[in-house]
Structure formats: C-alpha cells, structure tokens
Amino acid sequence: MALTAIDIYKLLPKTNCKECGQPTCLAFAMQIAAGKASIELCPPASEEAKEKLSAAAAPPLPKVTIGTGEREVVLGDETVLFRHEKTFYHPTAIAVSIRDDGSDEEFASRLAAIRRLSFERVGQRIAVDLVALRCASGEAGRYARAAAAAFEATGLPLVLFAPAGPLAAAVEAVAPSRPLLVPTPEDLLPAAKLAAERKLPLWVRAGGIEGLSVALADARAAGAVSLVADPSPETPRDAVSLATDLRRLAILGRVRDLAYPSAFDLGGGFPDPFLAAALLVAKYGSLLVLDSADPADLLPLLTLRQNLFTDPQRPIQVEAGVYAIGTPSESSPVLITTNFSLTYFTVRGDSEAAKVPAYLLIADVDGMSVLTAWAAGKFTGESISKMLAECGIGEKVSHRTLILPGMVARLSGRIEELSGWRVLVGPQESSALPSYLRRLPPAAFLPVHG
Amino acid sequence: MSVTLPIPVFPGRILEVTLPAGPGGTPVTVGGQNALPLLPEGEHPNAPAVGMEVPTGTLELPAALAAAIGPFAGDPVAMARKCAGDWGARFLFLSLAGCHPDGGGLSVSEGAAVVREVLSATPAPVIIGGCGDEEVDALLFPAVAEAAGRPVFLSYAEEKNHRLVAGAALAYGHGVVAWSPIDINMAKQMNLLLADLGFPPDRVLIDPLTGGLGYGMEYTFTIVERIRIAGLSGDAALARPILCHLGDAWKAREATDASEEAWGDVGARGPRWEETTGLACLGAGADLLVCRHPSSVARLAGAAWR
Ligand code: B12
Ligand code: SF4
Numbered sequence: 001m002a003l004t005a006i007d008i009y010k011l012l013p014k015t016n017c018k019e020c021g022q023p024t025c026l027a028f029a030m031q032i033a034a035g036k037a038s039i040e041l042c043p044p045a046s047e048e049a050k051e052k053l054s055a056a057a058a059p060p061l062p063k064v065t066i067g068t069g070e071r072e073v074v075l076g077d078e079t080v081l082f083r084h085e086k087t088f089y090h091p092t093a094i095a096v097s098i099r100d101d102g103s104d105e106e107f108a109s110r111l112a113a114i115r116r117l118s119f120e121r122v123g124q125r126i127a128v129d130l131v132a133l134r135c136a137s138g139e140a141g142r143y144a145r146a147a148a149a150a151f152e153a154t155g156l157p158l159v160l161f162a163p164a165g166p167l168a169a170a171v172e173a174v175a176p177s178r179p180l181l182v183p184t185p186e187d188l189l190p191a192a193k194l195a196a197e198r199k200l201p202l203w204v205r206a207g208g209i210e211g212l213s214v215a216l217a218d219a220r221a222a223g224a225v226s227l228v229a230d231p232s233p234e235t236p237r238d239a240v241s242l243a244t245d246l247r248r249l250a251i252l253g254r255v256r257d258l259a260y261p262s263a264f265d266l267g268g269g270f271p272d273p274f275l276a277a278a279l280l281v282a283k284y285g286s287l288l289v290l291d292s293a294d295p296a297d298l299l300p301l302l303t304l305r306q307n308l309f310t311d312p313q314r315p316i317q318v319e320a321g322v323y324a325i326g327t328p329s330e331s332s333p334v335l336i337t338t339n340f341s342l343t344y345f346t347v348r349g350d351s352e353a354a355k356v357p358a359y360l361l362i363a364d365v366d367g368m369s370v371l372t373a374w375a376a377g378k379f380t381g382e383s384i385s386k387m388l389a390e391c392g393i394g395e396k397v398s399h400r401t402l403i404l405p406g407m408v409a410r411l412s413g414r415i416e417e418l419s420g421w422r423v424l425v426g427p428q429e430s431s432a433l434p435s436y437l438r439r440l441p442p443a444a445f446l447p448v449h450g
Numbered sequence: 451m452s453v454t455l456p457i458p459v460f461p462g463r464i465l466e467v468t469l470p471a472g473p474g475g476t477p478v479t480v481g482g483q484n485a486l487p488l489l490p491e492g493e494h495p496n497a498p499a500v501g502m503e504v505p506t507g508t509l510e511l512p513a514a515l516a517a518a519i520g521p522f523a524g525d526p527v528a529m530a531r532k533c534a535g536d537w538g539a540r541f542l543f544l545s546l547a548g549c550h551p552d553g554g555g556l557s558v559s560e561g562a563a564v565v566r567e568v569l570s571a572t573p574a575p576v577i578i579g580g581c582g583d584e585e586v587d588a589l590l591f592p593a594v595a596e597a598a599g600r601p602v603f604l605s606y607a608e609e610k611n612h613r614l615v616a617g618a619a620l621a622y623g624h625g626v627v628a629w630s631p632i633d634i635n636m637a638k639q640m641n642l643l644l645a646d647l648g649f650p651p652d653r654v655l656i657d658p659l660t661g662g663l664g665y666g667m668e669y670t671f672t673i674v675e676r677i678r679i680a681g682l683s684g685d686a687a688l689a690r691p692i693l694c695h696l697g698d699a700w701k702a703r704e705a706t707d708a709s710e711e712a713w714g715d716v717g718a719r720g721p722r723w724e725e726t727t728g729l730a731c732l733g734a735g736a737d738l739l740v741c742r743h744p745s746s747v748a749r750l751a752g753a754a755w756r
Contacts (some may be wrong), residue, residue, distance in 0.1 A: 084672045116712060121664065209453050215594050226556070239756055240488050240733075252456040275753055278726050279488065282671070282733035296714030299704060300663060300726040307668035308730070342665065346703075369666075375631075431703075 003056045005033040010040065012048040019043055032057075044220075046423050061250040063200050064226050064261050064286075066093075066130065066180045067157025073129045075228060075286040076261035081251055091309040092281045094301065095130035095159045095289045097267050102135040107146065111153040112436030113293045119302065122316055122341040126302040128156070130180075132267075132289045133170075135162035140169035148173045159203070163263075164190040171198055180228070182265075188215060189222055196223030203263050205230035208341035213258055225356060228263040228287060236276035239264055239284050247284040274301075281305050315372055316341040317367030322391050323348070326357035330398040331445045333437060335426065336361040336387075337405060338379055340369045347430040354434035359396060363387055370405045381414025388419045398447035405430075457491050458482055464737075466496070467625070467652050467691050469541050470601040473667070475573025478541050480737040481691040484682065485726040487735045488755070496733055498754040500739045500747050501577075502539035503697065504529045507548025507556060512706035514720030518744050526564050527571040527591035529589065534574035538715075541575040543605070543695065544568055544587065549590055550581040558589045562597035569599055577603040577627060577693075585662075592618040597628065603627055605693075606657060609640065616649045625653035627693055632659045632669045634676050651686075655693045655701040662698035663727040670694070671734045678735035691707055691737035699727040702744060721745045729753055 001261070009029035020041045022028040027051065031037035032053065036062050039045055039053040063077035073093045080086045096108045096117060111131070118127035131150050131177045143166035151158055151174050158179040160170050164187035171181070182203040183191030195202040202224045206215035212229050219227055222316035229246060233239035243262045250259035264280060266273035267289055274297055279286050281304050292298070310316055320339050325348065337347045339362045351358055363383065365373035388402065400421045404412055406428035415423050427436050464483040478499045485492025492647065506524050511520060522529040529625075533539040548554035549561040556564070565578055578594050580587040587687055588611060595618035606629035607615040619626045628644060630636035637656055644654055657676060661670045675694055681689035699705055705723035707715040721743045728739045728750045741747050 082675055083668075084676055116497075117456055121715070122649055143619070209455070220552060230685050234754065237488070244489060246642055248456050252458075253454075258453065272723075272752060274725075275729065278729040279733055279753060283488065294716040294718070295730055296716075299713050299719065300722045303664040303704065304667070304730060306728050307664065308671060310668060312668070312672055322486070374522065 003033065003053070005030045008032050010018075011045075011052060013044045013046070017043065017044060056409050059389060060254055061247070061259050061261065063090075064228055065199075066159070066178060066201055068176070070267040071129075071155055071157055072178075073157055073287075075263075075411065078247070079251070081247060083308065087311040088309050090286070092285050093129045093287045094277075094298070094305070095132040095287065096293050096298075097129050097132040097134055097161075097289055097291050098150060099134045099136040100143050108153070110293065111150060114156075115154050117293060117295060117298045117302075119295075119299055121303060121306060122345045122427050123318065124306065124316070126306050128298060128302075129157045130159050130163060130287075132182075132265075133428050134267075135160075135166045138163070138166070140166040141149055143167075143418075144169035144173040146170075147179070151179075152179050161286075164194075167191055168194055171200065172214065183320070185215075188218060192219040193225040194224035195219075196225070199226075201226040201228065203228050203230055204260075205232050205265075207232050209242065209249070209258065212246075216260065217276070227260050229258070230263045230265065231258040236279060238274055239266075239276050240279050243280055243284040248345070263287040263289075267291035272375075277301055278304060282308060283355075313424065315367035318344045318362060319415070320362045320364035321390065322396065323360040323362060324357075324362055325351045326355070328357040328359050330394075330396065331442070331447070332356075332381045332397065333358045333403055333440065333445060334361065334393055334397055334399075334401065335359070335403040335433075336363060337367060338363050338365045338370050340367045340371050340373075343369050346432070350430040350433045351437070354437040356434075356437040359393060361387060361391060361393060371407050374408050374411070379408065379411075381411050383416055384411065384415050385419035385421075388415075388421055397445070399445040401444055458486075460492070460684075462682045462684040462686070462689050463563050464678075464681055464689050464691060465652055467655060469499075469522055469575035469577070469603060469625070471575045472569065472573030472600050475575065476540070478575045478738075486678070488733060488753075494756040495596050496737075498737050498739065499754045500538075500728075500741060500750045501539045501541035501543055502533040502537060502744070502747055503543045503545055503579075503695070503740050504533060504568065505545050505547065506561070506654050507546075507550065507554025512700055512720055513708060514706070514717050515700065515742055517717065519742070529646070530568045530574070531574045533744075533747075534572045537575070538747050539741075540702050541577065541738070542568070542572070543577045543579055545579040545661075545741040546581050546590060546594070547579070547697035548581070551586070553581060558586065558593050561590055562593040565594050565602075566597050566599065569602070575602075577605050579605045584610070588614055591615045595619055595622045595624055598622065598624065601625070603653075603655065605629070607640065607644065608673055609636070609643070612640065612643050613647065616644055616647050620647070620649060621654070626691075627655045627656070627657045629657045629659065632661070632666070632673050634673055634680065636678055637673070638680075638685070638687045641690065645687070651690070654690055656688070656690045657693045657695065660694040660696060660698055660727070660731065662696075662700070663703050663723055663730070664704060665698065666714050667727055667730055671730050674691070674731060674736055692735060693738040693740070694728070694731040694736040695740040696731070697726050697740070697742060699724040721749075725749045 096381035722723035
C-alpha cells in the first residue's frame with residue numbers, strides 16, 4: 001500500500017529543523033506523500049526511514065525491457081488497476097512466433113509475414129513488437145543461426161524459446177540485441193545464470209502463483225534480476241484470472257517477490273488463443289506470444305491495444321491549423337473538421353482519395369469528434385467564424401466558401417451570418433467526400449468581388 | 451511459502467434482471483453478481499448472455515454480413531427463428547430501424563405488426579429497438595408496447611423520452627433499456643428518473659452506448675468499468691446489468707473494406723472486429739451483448755463464463 005502523509009511523518013525526526021526547505025516535518029511528509037519530494041532532502045532522517053520510503057517510492061510493478069534502441073519493448077511499470085484511475089503506460093507487448101526447423105524459404109517468408117504486421121492508424125504505427133523463436137530442431141548451431149537471421153531480417157527484439165544448450169548458443173549470436181530468454185522449465189537454473197552473466201531478461205514459468213513464487217525465488221538466487229512471470233494457464237479463463245492475480249499482488253498487495261510483468265505463451269495447443277489474447281490485452285497481460293501471423297487477427301488486437309492504452313484524460317489529437325491536401329490553389333475548396341486524430345485522419349484520407357486539391361481547416365476542440373465537439377459547445381458558429389477570420393485562410397484563397405461536415409449542418413446559418421462566408425453542407429460521412437468534391441461545380445469557388 | 455491474494459470484496463450486488471420468454475422458451479436472467487467480471491472470486495449466479503439483432507428496413511450489409519445473414523435478414527420472422535435456433539442467440543434485439551424515414555419508412559402500425567409476428571414466431575426473449583427518430587419513436591414505443599403479446603424490453607428510454615417509454619412499458623408489463631451517451635452521471639440519472647416514475651428496478655437494463663473497436667471503444671470500456679465498480683461499491687442506481695450493442699463495430703472501415711489486402715481477408719476481419727469489441731465489453735463488465743454476425747454469438751459465448 002502507498003504510505004499516507006501520517007505514516008511518513010511517523011518515520012521522520014519530527015524536529016522541524018527546516019533543512020528540507022519545508023517549515024515542518026509534517027509539511028515535508030505531505031510533499032513526499034504527494035510525490036513532490038524525496039526523503040533524500042531530509043539529511044537527519046534515519047537509515048530505516050530512508051530505506052522504507054525509497055522502497056515505497058519505487059513503482060509497484062517494476063519495469064522490464066527487451067531489445068535496445070528504437071525497438072526497445074518496455075513491460076510493466078504500471079501503477080493502477082483501471083485505466084480511469086490514471087492511465088496505463090506500457091501497452092501489452094505482442095510477439096509472433098516462428099520455428100527454427102523449416103526450410104530456408106519457409107523461414108524467410110514467415111519473417112516477411114511478421115514484418116508486414118505493422119499498420120498505421122490515426123497517425124500512429126501499431127505493430128507486432130517481437131519475434132518469438134521456437135527451438136524445434138533441438139540443434140544449437142541451427143537455432144543460433146536462425147536467431148541471428150530473424151533479428152537481421154526484422155530488427156525486432158527476440159523472445160528465445162529453447163532448452164539451455166541452444167539458448168546459450170543463440171545468446172552468443174544475438175546478446176547485444178537484448179533478447180528475452182525462455183528456457184524449458186527444467187533448464188531454469190542454467191538459463192538464470194546465463195541471464196545474470198549477460199544481464200538479459202528471463203521468462204520464468206511455473207504452475208500457478210504458488211509455483212511462480214518458488215521459481216522466481218530460484219531465478220533470483222541464481223542472480224537473474226530482470227524477470228517476467230508466466231503462471232502457465234491452460235485455458236483463457238485461467239489466463240485472465242492469473243494475470244489479474246499477479247497485477248493485484250503487485251499493485252494492491254505490494255508483494256515485491258511476485259511483482260513482475262506477466263507473460264503468456266498462447267501458441268502450441270493453447271485453446272482459443274485469439275480470445276485469450278484480446279482478454280489479456282484488456283486485463284493485465286504484459287507480453288503475449290501468438291502463433292498466428294494473420295493480419296485479420298493482428299489488426300483487431302493491435303487496435304484494441306491502441307484504444308485501451310491511450311490516456312483517458314487526453315484523446316489522441318493533432319495540431320489545429322490550415323492543412324493542405326495536395327497542392328491547392330486560390331480557387332481550391334476549403335473544408336473544416338476537428339482536431340481529434342481519429343476524425344482528422346479519416347477526413348484527410350477521404351479527401352486525399354478525392355484527388356481534388358483542397359485546404360482542410362482543423363479546429364481546436366480539445367481532441368473531440370465533430371458531433372462530440374458540437375454537443376460540448378466547442379464546435380460552434382462562433383468558434384468556426386473566429387477560426388475563419390484568424391487562421392489566415394482568407395489570404396490563401398480568393399473565394400469565401402466553406403464546406404461543413406454534414407452532421408453539423410445546423411451551424412451553417414450562424415456561420416454565414418457571423419463570418420460572411422458562404423457555407424456548403426458536405427456529406428455526413430467523409431467517405432462520401434470523393435464523389436461530393438468531384439461533383440462540385442468550379443463556380444462554387446470563384447473569387448468574391450468587393 | 452503460501453501466497454495470499456489481495457481480492458477486493460464489494461459491499462454491493464448487481465440487481466438480477468430477467469428477460470421473459472414466451473411459452474416453451476428459455477428466459478434470460480443476468481446480474482446477481484457481487485464481483486468483477488471474468489474472475490473466479492465472489493458469486494456470479496448468471497453468465498453474460500449473447501443475443502443477436504434482427505434487422506428491419508433497407509439494409510446495406512457489408513459483404514461478411516451479407517454472406518452470413520443475407521438470405522434471412524430481409525425477413526424478420528425467418529431471421530428471428532434462425533438467430534434463436536441454429537445460431538444460438540439467447541435473446542433477440544428486434545431493431546425497428548425500418549420505421550426511420552430514411553431507413554425504409556415502415557409505418558408505425560407496420561412496425562407493430564412486425565413485432566407481433568416475430569413474437570409469435572419464436573418464444574425467445576426479445577428486446578425491441580426504436581428507430582432513432584425522436585418523433586417516430588414517440589409513436590412507435592406506445593404502439594409496440596400495446597402490440598407485444600408478451601413482456602419484452604423496450605430500447606431505449608433516454609432523458610427526453612423516458613416518461614413516454616416508461617409509461618408505455620408500465621402499462622403493459624414490459625421492461626426498458628435506459629440509454630445514455632457514454633456518461634456515468636447520465637446513466638445514473640436515467641435510473642433515478644425511472645425510479646421517480648415508480649418503474650420497477652428489476653426491469654431496467656443500462657445501455658451505455660457502445661463505440662466500435664477503433665472508434666470510441668475505449669470510452670465505452672471505461673464507462674462500463676466505472677458503472678460496474680460504482681454498482682458493486684454500493685451505488686444502487688448503477689447496480690444494474692449492462693447491455694452493449696456491438697453494431698458500431700460494423701461501421702469501422704477496418705471491418706468492411708475489402709480493398710486493403712494487407713489487413714487480411716475481410717470475410718474473417720469483419721467478424722473479428724465485432725468479436726473483439728464484444729470481448730472488451732465482457733472484460734469491462736457487460737452482461738448482455740447484441741451481435742450482428744452469427745459467428746460472434748458462438749465466439750463470445752466462449753468468453754461469457756460465470
Ligand atoms: C466517443 C464519443 C464520445 C467521447 C469523446 C470522443 C472524442 N474524443 O471526441 C466522450 C465519451 C468523451 C463523449 C462525450 C460526449 N458526447 Co459523445 N460520442 C462519442 C461517439 C460514441 C463516437 C464519436 C466518434 O469518435 N466518432 C468518430 C469520428 C471520426 O466521427 P466524426 O468526428 O463525426 O467524423 C465523421 C463525420 O462527422 C464526417 N466528417 C468529419 N469531418 C468532416 C468534414 C467534412 C468537410 C465532411 C464533409 C465530413 C466530415 O466524417 C467522419 C467519418 O464518418 C458518438 C456516437 C457515435 N457512434 O458517433 C457520441 C456522440 C457524438 N456524443 C454525444 C454526446 C451528446 C456527448 C456528450 C455531450 C454527452 C456526455 N457524455 O456528456 C459529451 C460531450 C463532451 C463533453 N461535454 O465533454 C452525441 C451527440 C448528439 C448529437 N446528435 O449531436 C453522440 C452522437 C452520441 C449520441 N447518439 O447521443 N462522446
Ligand atoms: S529536514 Fe527532516 S527533520 Fe528537518 S524539518 Fe525537514 S523533514 Fe523535519
């Protein structure tokens with residue numbers, strides 16, 4: 001549990017010496033409780049107080065990283081159980097598997113398929129994060145070559161599923177890329193030693209939470225530090241329940257010995273991996289391994305992840321302003337929409353598909369969709385007229401005609417009245433923009449005469 | 451070493467609500483739980499229920515839906531039988547969108563006749579959805595309430611029309627689905643308003659508005675979680691079963707656009723889009739799901755555990 005100001009106050013010297021810059025020890029305790037100060041600022045504090053308070057300040061679920069550089073994957077480091085309590089920081093990482101025993105061609109084409117599991121949505125790249133390499137050949141040399149080839153071809157960090165021998169060989173080949181080591185359960189100790197020596201992250205599996213608490217202790221005793229915990233569920237239902245247990249132990253229980261990001265292998269014979277994966281994205285899975293490389297599976301999962309891991313306090317938004325579609329001229333159409341990323345990228349995509357150069361005005365409505373912004377009173381005749389006057393569009397075009405989203409047709413009168421611009425009501429859905437724009441007579445955008 | 455799990459214990463319990471069935475049919479009871487969804491803790495006397503929409507009016511079905519339900523979708527009676535039979539829907543959501551002036555323009559009495567026919571064709575529990583046009587719905591709900599020969603639920607009662615809808619439902623012994631646009635305070639307000647009218651609380655479902663995957667789903671997810679936690683924590687006005695209609699999933703370009711080959715086969719992608727939306731709703735705490743694709747019924751039933 002997080003310490004309260006009173007708990008903290010009890011640990012302080014209570015001399016009100018002011019060395020910390022606060023008038024009293026109690027004021028200082030309140031600063032710490034609010035996360036605005038650290039115990040280091042109180043020189044007279046006892047060792048005990050320092051130890052307790054720095055432990056309490058550490059994140060309840062520690063961070064584990066796999067890979068390096070731009071492709072580094074961060075797991076854990078979460079502070080709440082529900083996104084509305086603050087936000088979730090580190091999206092469930094998704095690995096797609098490949099085996100080392102196929103032909104070179106099969107291997108290459110599977111890697112190519114994994115590389116294609118990368119999509120653009122609302123201005124963000126959503127993609128599979130890691131490649132999980134399964135040792136099916138049992139041969140150390142072959143496995144190590146496959147690891148090097150998989151990393152080389154995709155640039156994605158690796159999750160190495162193998163017995164101790166092949167695992168050690170693969171580590172020789174790709175250690176600097178910081179792979180995650182996944183030994184068979186019998187080989188936990190040698191793999192933990194290897195992870196300790198090479199400072200690599202280690203996947204620890206055991207049956208259930210009790211089993212994990214033993215296996216994690218063994219891995220720590222062997223010197224491994226960076227761990228992910230796999231409670232080895234047999235069904236999607238067990239998986240959700242065990243992932244929840246682990247997350248609650250970390251966040252509610254502050255049980256350090258079990259506070260690790262969770263990892264699940266949903267490949268092999270795991271029943272209904274898609275269902276399990278979707279539920280684990282919503283409920284506390286930190287890392288998932290899937291055998292499917294079908295985009296029809298991965299696109300919905302990655303979209304779900306993108307949805308749930310956005311900050312609930314702040315919709316994904318773009319900057320307001322005047323955007324050019326193609327190379328517009330002074331007689332090109334002027335359209336307006338809002339700065340919610342989903343709205344902007346949808347409208348932008350549809351406008352581009354029209355192949356009619358145009359100006360797109362993006363109104364600042366704190367990242368809300370057209371109707372939401374209208375309902376919230378942020379996309380109004382007044383705000384739109386103000387934007388028309390101030391954004392500089394009047395100098396870019398010689399006409400005074402604005403195309404309004406069909407859903408807010410009711411704003412046209414007010415805009416015409418306040419701004420002097422003429423309003424054309426566009427279609428309700430921007431997907432109808434291509435045919436709409438192509439049908440507009442050029443006379444719609446003739447210059448205005450004094 | 452033995453590990454003690456920190457399991458939250460809630461003082462509240464979600465009210466049990468039953469969607470009645472006709473003679474020989476199986477009623478659907480949801481609610482009754484005192485714990486969060488999908489977890490083995492606490493009591494969950496009823497599993498979430500997965501139902502299907504029976505459409506009316508002019509339909510422009512995406513290819514994946516046309517292939518699955520096309521032959522039946524134009525005929526509400528045939529569709530209702532198929533949904534409740536082969537496709538395993540535990541309840542039906544009969545949408546009267548066909549009564550919308552832009553959606554087929556069925557008259558109010560034609561809408562009521564469809565209700566009568568569907569109710570006599572199947573004993574499955576039925577929720578009847580309005581057409582979304584305020585003026586038409588103001589005539590439609592009372593007509594439907596009268597036409598329905600057995601108790602059903604009327605969807606939707608919102609702030610503006612709740613007196614009318616609740617009044618019609620009370621007069622003929624129906625339940626209502628209380629709708630609000632992704633807003634916990636309005637969801638609560640709706641239940642208080644219905645209580646003020648003396649509407650029996652065990653005949654009310656909450657519809658929080660379900661955004662499709664990629665198009666507002668996260669707002670729904672969070673509102674459903676918040677409603678559920680508030681209900682379990684003792685807020686009686688929110689301790690009600692939650693219904694999520696997954697229809698918005700089919701508005702997503704990703705669910706229907708066949709031209710993007712890099713997104714995978716659209717025949718598989720569309721149902722996956724609906725299924726994923728539904729799984730997120732179940733994870734958040736939904737008690738009733740309404741699907742459009744038959745495969746979603748089977749798939750989501752696989753996660754609708756107690
Ligand atoms: C998600 C959502 C929210 C989220 C906010 C999301 C956001 N960042 O905007 C939250 C939960 C915060 C929210 C809040 C509210 N919401 Co809201 N919300 C929605 C929901 C479910 C989806 C909106 C969305 O993302 N749409 C997708 C984007 C891409 O759509 P879009 O911006 O409109 O763009 C499309 C078209 O307008 C058009 N288009 C856009 N630009 C242009 C430009 C041109 C030139 C053309 C031609 C076309 C065009 O093409 C786009 C693609 O089709 C809708 C219902 C629905 N299913 O639509 C309700 C909805 C918009 N909300 C509504 C309401 C009432 C509200 C609230 C007032 C209620 C409340 N909860 O208190 C508040 C207002 C906000 C506030 N006071 O803070 C109502 C609006 C009622 C109305 N008919 O006007 C809706 C329609 C729900 C309903 N049926 O009642 N909402
Ligand atoms: S420095 Fe420490 S002892 Fe001195 S006032 Fe601040 S908290 Fe109290």
